[in-house]
Amino acid sequence: MLTIWGRTSSVNVQKVLWCAEELGLRYERVDVGGAHGGNREPSYLARNPNGRVPLLTEGDFAIWESNSIVRYLAARYGAGGPQGEGALWNADPAERGLADQWMDWQQTTLAPPMTTVFWGHVRTPPERRDMAAIGQAARDAAAAWAIVEGHLSRHEYLSGTRFGMGDIPAGAMAWRWFRLPVERPAMPALSRWFDALQRRPGYRKWVMVELT
Ligand SMILES: N[C@@H](CCC(=O)N[C@@H](CS)C(=O)NCC(=O)O)C(=O)O
Structure with a gap:
């Protein structure tokens, strides 16, 4: 049985839950992290020494880091086609490499400013908000989303011609971007992609x- 460990308010947990829905997987979920705690317990740390959520376990197998979990699920359960292709997995190394690129980019470039904006507006009381830092992070995030806009003005999806694992990490963050009270420069291709994501049942269920 697949078990996804993590609170549903975490964008990193949402990626994994959305991915599992895309693949039509059966899984159980356990609330861990935030107010639920549990992620500093020795039994949890034994499987995830990083002490964060999400964690995915499958029997004795344990894997953490949200994007690695998405890759694992896509490769294991979404690659059953005759050419090794599948629902989320592209067998072509070049196309899969581009999906990997967007996944790594989400972690390294998009997530830092988005996290500052999200925590500033959502998880920090108004009197304690550093509005200068939040404003700068919002501009940095807008610059990062402009890179996505450039790609999506030439391609249907981050993963190429069809939806794939490369769309999941940035896609999960897009919901926050369009909900947060920040100035968003017009990005028509980003909006078109975001509209398409909102029609996906797994996105509706876990990210929205x-x-x-
Ligand atoms: N790079 C990690 C980041 C994991 C992470 O920072 N998770 C946060 C939630 S988004 C967490 O565990 N926070 C502590 C908590 O929830 O108690 C990943 O993508 O899985």
């Missing part, structure tokens, strides 16, 4: 939730 109130920001908390």
Whole structure:
């Protein structure tokens, strides 16, 4: 049985839950992290020494880091086609490499400013907000989204011609971008992609939730 460990308010947990829905997987979920705690327990740390969520376990196998979990699920359960292709997985090394690129980029470039904006507006009381830092992060995030806009003005999806694993990490963050009270420069291709994501049942179920 697949078990996804993590609170549903975490964007990194949302990626994994959305991915599992895309693949039509059966899984159980356990609330861990935030107010639920549990992620500093020795039994949890034994499987995820990083002490963060999400964690995915499958029997004795344990894997953490959200994007690695998405890759694992896509490769294991979404690659059953005759050419090794599948629902989320592209067998062609070049096309899969581009999906990997967007996944790594989400972690390294998009997530830092988005995290500052999200925490500033959603998880920090108004009197304690550093508005200068939040404003700068919002501009940095807008510059990062402009890179996505450039790609999406030439391609249907981040993963290429069809939806794939490369769309999941940035796609999960897009919901926050369009909900947060920030100035968003017009990005028509980004909006078109975001509209398409909102029609996906797994996205609706796990990502399109109130920001908390
Ligand atoms: N790079 C990691 C980041 C994991 C992470 O920072 N998770 C946060 C939630 S988004 C966490 O565990 N926070 C502590 C907590 O929830 O108690 C990943 O993508 O999985």
